[in-house]
Structure formats: structure tokens, C-alpha cells
Amino acid sequence: DTGVSQDPRHKITKRGQNVTFRCDPISEHNRLYWYRQTLGQGPEFLTYFQNEAQLEKSRLLSDRFSAERPKGSFSTLEIQRTEQGDSAMYLCASSLGVGGETQYFGPGTRLLVL
Amino acid sequence: AQTVTQSQPEMSVQEAETVTLSCTYDTSESDYYLFWYKQPPSRQMILVIRQEAYKQQNATENRFSVNFQKAAKSFSLKISDSQLGDAAMYFCAYRSGSGGSNYKLTFGKGTLLTVNP
Numbered sequence: 001d002t003g004v005s006q007d008p009r010h011k012i013t014k015r016g017q018n019v020t021f022r023c024d025p026i027s028e029h030n031r032l033y034w035y036r037q038t039l040g041q042g043p044e045f046l047t048y049f050q051n052e053a054q055l056e057k058s059r060l061l062s063d064r065f066s067a068e069r070p071k072g073s074f075s076t077l078e079i080q081r082t083e084q085g086d087s088a089m090y091l092c093a094s095s096l097g098v099g100g101e102t103q104y105f106g107p108g109t110r111l112l113v114l
Numbered sequence: 115a116q117t118v119t120q121s122q123p124e125m126s127v128q129e130a131e132t133v134t135l136s137c138t139y140d141t142s143e144s145d146y147y148l149f150w151y152k153q154p155p156s157r158q159m160i161l162v163i164r165q166e167a168y169k170q171q172n173a174t175e176n177r178f179s180v181n182f183q184k185a186a187k188s189f190s191l192k193i194s195d196s197q198l199g200d201a202a203m204y205f206c207a208y209r210s211g212s213g214g215s216n217y218k219l220t221f222g223k224g225t226l227l228t229v230n231p
Binding site: 031033035040041042043044045048056091093095097101102103104105106107108 | 118149151156158159160161164205207217218219220221222223224
């Protein structure tokens, strides 16, 4: 069990640029989640995958955001035409889909849009 | 929609003392799960303790215990014998037990715990 990993850990970009983040879940976990955390707030749900299927998207996930999980393994979160309001910590979590399973979080990717 | 409220933005405790962090939630569901997560300054969230709503017994994990009051929709975390390493942001979180297609966590805004030597 190597834990959930995310890459990059930090990203600075200029407004209008596209960025892509990667999340590698714990290997046997079939469920994967993306959350966004702004300063002084708790994480907010963005989207959820079960295997390769994206089953839920929050209203926070505008058309500029897209997430994929090809083959039910790693996941990517892309933000197109970034805005300053996108600056946040993006957290990935994974879980093994049995009952009220625990979600295990990665270290997050901190995005700063200038 | 479910909401989670943590009314204490900051708390402090002396090393070796006991501190209680408060959490209330609002839901119409009868089946759900509650969690306390810890987020140290390095920012990686770590599970502290979890409680299944159908269990009447309060969960405990070493120095950490909860006081789960289902009727009052209250879920407080007690940390005994506080240690310097307990200093972190603590988040209370709710997850529906009804399953379906969404197992998302709903978080409170957090309580920043400071441990004084």
C-alpha cells in the first residue's frame, strides 16, 4: 500500500492557460474522488468515478473542467482557460467500494493562477 | 442536502490535557457515516476516526474518541493526553449510507487545533 499519489504537487500558471493534474489511487481501490479546497474551507466534492465510469459531477465542475479515469486506474483532472478563482488545492481520494468504506486522500496539487 | 457545521474555528490545548472538538450535522437520512479527518501543516488528510450511524457504541481509537448523539445530530471528537503532533486542522465529514451512485464526503469548515507545550 503506497498510498494515493498526486502530480504535480504545485502548479503556477497564467490566467487562460490549461493545466492537467494526475492522481494515482491505491492500487486495488475502484472508487476515485476529486475535491477542491480553498483557503480556510473544508474540501468540496467535484466528481467521482467508479472504475472508469464518471458517476457524479458537482455543479462546481464547470464546462472548463474535465476528468477522466481511463481503464479504471489513474485519473486526470484538466482545467481549461484557467481563471484566478480556480486557485485552490485539488485533492484526490480513493476507496475500496465495500459498505461505508473510508476514503484515503493524496497530498493534493496546489494550483495558483496568476 | 446534508450540511456539516463546526462552530469552533480555532481551539488550543495544553500538552497532556484533553480537548473536545464540536461538530453538528443536518440530514434527513437514518443511514450514514461520520468521520473526523486530520490535516497537518503538510496538508495530507488522514483519517482519525469513523462512526457508523447504526452503531450506538461510540467509536474509539487510542487517544481519540467520539461522542455520537444521533438524535441531537452531534458528533464531537475528544482527544485525550494531547501531544504536539496532534496540532492540525480537524475536519468533520458526513457520508450518506444510502449508496446509489455517489459516495461523496461533505465536510465542515474545520477547526484549527493548537497544542501548547
